[in-house]
Each structure stands twice: as structure tokens, then as C-alpha cells.
Amino acid sequence: EVVLTQSPATLSLSPGERATLSCRASQSVSIYLAWYQQKPGQAPRLLIYDASNRATGIPARFSGSGSGTDFTLTISSLEPEDFAVYYCQQRTNWPPITFGQGTRLEI
Amino acid sequence: QVQVVQSGAEVKKPGASVKVSCKASGYTFTNYPMHWVRQAPGQRPEWVGWINTGNGNTQYSQNFQGRVTITRDTSESTAYMELSSLRSEDAAVYYCGRGDYMDVWGKGTTITVSS
Numbered sequence: 001e002v003v004l005t006q007s008p009a010t011l012s013l014s015p016g017e018r019a020t021l022s023c024r025a026s027q028s029v030s031i032y033l034a035w036y037q038q039k040p041g042q043a044p045r046l047l048i049y050d051a052s053n054r055a056t057g058i059p060a061r062f063s064g065s066g067s068g069t070d071f072t073l074t075i076s077s078l079e080p081e082d083f084a085v086y087y088c089q090q091r092t093n094w095p096p097i098t099f100g101q102g103t104r105l106e107i
Numbered sequence: 108q109v110q111v112v113q114s115g116a117e118v119k120k121p122g123a124s125v126k127v128s129c130k131a132s133g134y135t136f137t138n139y140p141m142h143w144v145r146q147a148p149g150q151r152p153e154w155v156g157w158i159n160t161g162n163g164n165t166q167y168s169q170n171f172q173g174r175v176t177i178t179r180d181t182s183e184s185t186a187y188m189e190l191s192s193l194r195s196e197d198a199a200v201y202y203c204g205r206g207d208y209m210d211v212w213g214k215g216t217t218i219t220v221s222s
Binding site: 034036042043044045049050056087091094095096097098100101 | 142151152153154156157166167168169170202204207208209210212213214215
């Protein structure tokens with residue numbers, strides 16, 4: 001099973017700042033990694049797939065990079081609605097599909 | 108619009124079974140697989156299983172040790188997830204999500220397990 005480790009656990013920033021979230025895989029997942037945003041009481045929302053492709057309707061301030069075992073989600077300039085929990089997820093060596101433990105982005 | 112609508116919350120006793128539905132609309136149901144994911148309060152999402160809605164093939168997480176069955180009814184554009192021998196630790200919100208990457212999610216179905 002591929003273990004995904006996200007860092008930091010919590011990131012405290014202000015609107016307008018740049019956010020950098022990391023996800024490290026226990027073995028190579030090639031580019032088959034996604035990022036999701038989740039707000040309280042809501043389902044996760046797909047932001048990035050295949051490491052660097054924005055999902056439909058996702059603003060350009062969200063970008064993803066990386067391959068193999070190290071991945072980054074960058075939010076170039078934080079908007080108030082971006083404060084949420086972010087999860088990475090891999091789908092290369094499955095089953096099972098696995099998720100990271102999440103990064104909480106707080107104001 | 109593209110959406111998946113899940114059935115409502117359930118309260119079950121330990122040892123019982125539950126079946127959750129996920130009805131798709133706005134797209135061709137059989138063109139996209141459907142995943143099931145659950146999430147306990149304060150925890151990361153946990154993958155339950157997947158169905159190829161075209162041919163009915165399934166894959167399941169070993170964590171459920173044969174207790175989960177995912178099916179689909181193409182005439183109704185609906186996927187189902189049945190979990191048996193419920194335990195207290197199965198209490199969670201269960202989501203269905205469309206596609207190889209889950210780009211469309213249901214709002215979730217809360218399963219409560221209590222005697």
C-alpha cells in the first residue's frame with residue numbers, strides 16, 4: 001500500500017499570501033496524484049489531477065507539480081475561501097487508492 | 108448538470124447491513140467508474156471500493172474483509188454500496204465519487220451504528 005505523508009499538518013497564513021503544501025509518497029506514483037479541497041460539512045472537491053492538471057472550474061491560482069514521490073500544491077495568492085483542509089490522493093498502485101492525512105490551511 | 112445524488116442518512120444496529128445508493132444524472136453513467144469513499148469525523152477519507160459501471164467489475168479495499176459489495180443498475184444510472192456486519196467503527200459519512208479521479212461527488216450519506 002502506498003502511504004502518502006502530507007506536510008505541514010497545519011499552515012497558518014493570511015489572505016494574499018502564497019501557500020505551499022507538500023505530499024510525499026512511500027513509493028513512486030508516477031504522476032498519478034490528485035489534490036482535493038474539503039470544507040466543513042462538504043464533500044472533497046477535486047482541484048488537481050495527474051499531478052499538475054487543474055480540474056474543471058478550478059481557478060488558476062491553484063497549481064500542482066511533482067512526479068515520482070514528491071508533490072506540491074501551490075496557491076499563489078490566498079483568497080478567504082481557500083482556507084480549508086487539503087488532501088492528496090494516489091491512484092497508481094491500487095487497490096487500494098490512498099489519501100494523505102491532510103493539511104489544514106488556516107487564517 | 109452533472110451530479111450524483113445519494114440516499115439519505117441511516118441508523119443501524121451492530122451486525123446489521125446497510126445499502127447506500129448513488130444516482131447519476133447529466134452524463135452517460137456507463138462512461139465513468141464510480142468510487143466509494145468513507146470519512147469518519149476528523150479523519151482522512153478512506154477508499155472503500157470501485158465499480159466499472161460499464162462491465163460491472165469491482166475492486167474493494169481489503170480493510171473491509173469481504174463485508175462490502177458494490178453493484179450498479181445501468182437502467183437506473185445508479186450505483187450501490189452495501190456494507191454488512193456493521194460495527195461501531197463503520198460509523199462515517201459515505202461518499203460516491205465519479206471517475207478515475209473523483210471529479211463529481213455526492214453530498215454524502217451518514218451511517219450511524221448504534222444499539
